[in-house]
Amino acid sequence: MNxxxxxxxxxxRVVGLKLDDAIAGTWRIHEQGSALISSTSRDAAEAMVxxxxxxxxxxxxxxxx
Numbered sequence: 006m007n008x009x010x011x012x013x014x015x016x017x018r019v020v021g022l023k024l025d026d027a028i029a030g031t032w033r034i035h036e037q038g039s040a041l042i043s044s045t046s047r048d049a050a051e052a053m054v055x056x057x058x059x060x061x062x063x064x065x066x067x068x069x070x
Contacts, residue, residue: 015060
């Protein structure tokens with residue numbers, strides 16, 4: 006279980022989201038169980054997932070529809 010401010014901080018500092026986007030993404034995760042954080046190349050997405058995992062945040066690479 007991750008604390009809301011920690012997830013916001015990681016999305017902001019580690020992933021590089023603007024603070025408002027990190028807060029909105031964290032709310033979506035909290036309310037819906039998941040959120041699209043970034044749309045990027047598969048290699049970049051896999052690197053981002055590895056960084057999130059290193060902070061204890063569950064993440065995965067999905068396919069865009």
